[in-house]
Amino acid sequence: MTRLDIEKLSNSTLKEEVYRATLPSGLGISFCPKPGFQKRYACYSTRFGSIDNEFSGAGGELLRVPDGIAHFLEHTLFETPEGNASDLFALNGASANASTSFTQTTYLFAASDKFWDSLGLLIDFVEEPCFQDDKVEKERGIIEQEIKGYDDNPGWVSYRGLLGNLFSEHPVRIDIAGTVETIAEIDTATLQSCYDRFYHPSNMHLFVVGDLDREELFDFIAGRSRAAEALDGAFERKYPVESATVFKAEGQVEMDVAAAKFILGFKEPDAPLAGEELVRRELLSDLGLDLLFGSSSDLFRELYEKQLIHDELWSGYDALGGVAYAMVGGDTSRPEEFPGRLLDGIERCLGEALSRDNFERKKRQFIGDFVRRFSSLEFIAHGFTTYLFRDFDLFSLIDLINGLDREMLEEHLVSLLDPARHSVFKVLPRPQGQ
């Protein structure tokens, strides 16, 4: 067996280390030792999410696949010639799961006993697809029910509504699971063409965390995982160019909810795809949004005391596929007051929110939150993988937080929260008796 070049990453404050290597096939593998833990956790991920619906095929031609196919593929991969992969994991007493996001699909399991059997199974079922017409048909019915379940969830409906308003072209505006109509177009051939490109080992990473021996683990993976030729031709994802302005300034639906929900969003039509610059931008956004709208802010206090919001405001920032957006949302009995109250509040409160005291305290909070999360094996595995797919090492986040400065933050926030690029979406209570 070829010896692997193993890279060791460590952090002396956290007292944690991660070992990383690349197999000859191109597959990236990582291990984080966690002595004393009963749980061993593995996640096998590919950089393939719902926004990857246009890409170059093996012959260099541009392929356009139906919306929701990454998620559909995630479901169908569980069907193996030996039966459903969940059942096979269950025979080892392990529970497997999978998830699809805008940018990533991840297959995972946690086990204490029979870890090696389950790890072998994970590698086998992800690497050996078996697309069959009858299984694809069966999965379609299940996914239809899954989509309908989301359609009843007011939080999800408002989030999807906002993204549909902000973006006119970019696939971030489509639902991760697609729609009942788009998944009707999916068949074994389209699934296979996505698999061939996005599930190539060079596009994937296997992360394992737990009380294991590193050498044994890496040998096991190297021996079990498939060999692969390098991908034919250039492999590129194509994302449409987004205009700088929002698609629609507002939208709303009525549902059976007790209180109205609103989300205010801001569009960034241009964001880095990967690298430290992207991660810094995310940190600045999260920190800034928390300083402005979090429950220690003056703006929150004002809205809460005037009973304009029911509970906390939540906020978030996401950058993907070359675009980004910031969001802030909450529940209210006075939906007509939004987004005006927030837009006005941003202008009035931004300076004070970013005061030196506030900024330094918030940095402490971010560092503490980050360290606490290292108690979770799931966080370590998913956090590392997600950042790795953006060419960034999770351990470096502490230094990045420490290195943030206030002027940088202010400049970023002013540009991010540009009132000319906002949109709002509301879920309103359905009038009684209808």
Next chain:
Amino acid sequence: MIQNNNPPIFERFELDSGVSLSVNSNRKLKNIIVKMFVMADLDEGYTSRSLVPMVLRRGTTRLPDMQALRRHRESLYGCALSSSVTKVGEWQVVVFSLDIVNEAFLPAKESLFEEGLELLRELIFDPLVQDGAFSGEYVEREKEFLGTNIRSLVDDKNEYSIRRCTEEMCSAEPYRRHELGSLDELDGIEPAGLLDFYSDWSSRAPLSLYVCGDVDPARVRDGVDGVFSFERPEQKPLSALPAVVEAGEVREVREQFEVNQARLVLGFRHGVRPGDDAYEALALLNAVLGGFAHSKLFQNVREKASLAYTARSWVESTKGLLYMACGIATENYEKALEISLDQLEAIERGEISEGEFDASLKTIINQNRMLEDNYPALVGGDFVWRLHGGELDLDGLRERLAKVGRDDISAAAATLRHDTTYFLHS
């Protein structure tokens, strides 16, 4: 009661203040988890008990508003401080939680743990009091918010349908009460009355404090002793476990909403509690029936009939109930109901394959082992076992699970009594 001969998960200390302290010292956590359980019966005071923690979070004597509280938390490296109200059988429990980074994993050394404990004490026992009452402004505001929360329970149709099934099934029992309280009761609550109610309850309620982390138990005991140093009058004991109620004729309840997906929830009674002989068999029954993806409900309702995305079952072990639930298209009601009930009957007839039995046992044992790393779950599990007169013993559970045979699972299935069928549809 079962004897536990295995090394205990928690070191116990009975403190002078009447607080029962349980400490788990481990090398796995980067944070320190602290949970204080304040217990009561699920009686008429349930709405006040649900409101109190919401008023407490508004401010303490030293940190009199949410902003001051929150900023103090941020300066303690963003420790999380929260409360929740839950129902354990016919008891109501308010849990105050502190999750603080262990200073050993910070670049600068600070004595965060003691400061965190002090903050927790202030939150629970040193609320902002004005003229012998809780702040009127806070009480009014939180009453309104709690009212919205209770009304919002309808927003999540999965949770709502389970709650409605419970209300119908236990309509004449205290268990019908939702842990958040009721809108009717909420109206009459006043700031002074609420403070009196809380003072009486918190001074006499059984208190149980848990601490987990990379800590020295003796230091934790001293820290807790120093911070929670109050004197308390004699405790008011909790009521005994609720008697097992027999199911009568199956009740059928239907409600119509404008929904994309209908929800079917079936409620059953069994009366098996932690420490009972049939406890482990019931856990395995649930694993075969609907606890996991290999279970009969998932396999037959979802995988074979393609009727649902979710189809599952779970056990409530203090009141002694079992639920089955699935999300389906309205027109598939009869089909889904029939398939769901068929699964239970099949188990009763002994139709449990080698594979189903094996997967169920292994999955439960595996989960049980992994629980050793899940400290919030260990704390929650031990707390419930202690309410039943025992303590959490994962080794013992595994030994007893390994002795359960397929006959025992069929026998457990035969003791289930279908009580209520609830259907939320379009």
